[in-house]
Amino acid sequence: MTDTPDSPLVDIVPKRWLCCCGGTGVDSHGQTCEHCEGLGFT
Numbered sequence: 515m516t517d518t519p520d521s522p523l524v525d526i527v528p529k530r531w532l533c534c535c536g537g538t539g540v541d542s543h544g545q546t547c548e549h550c551e552g553l554g555f556t
Contacts, residue, residue: 530555 533550535541546552 532556 533554533556535547537554539552539554541547550556
């Protein structure tokens with residue numbers, strides 16, 4: 515007999531929506547995007 519669970523654990527990846535900056539974290543002027551604070555995700 516094997517010790518395997520009936521349902522394997524799966525990592526759940528949080529949904530991250532790209533910011534209006536396109537995920538770069540900077541605006542069109544090269545400054546930190548104020549909407550995502552430079553992270554690229556909202």
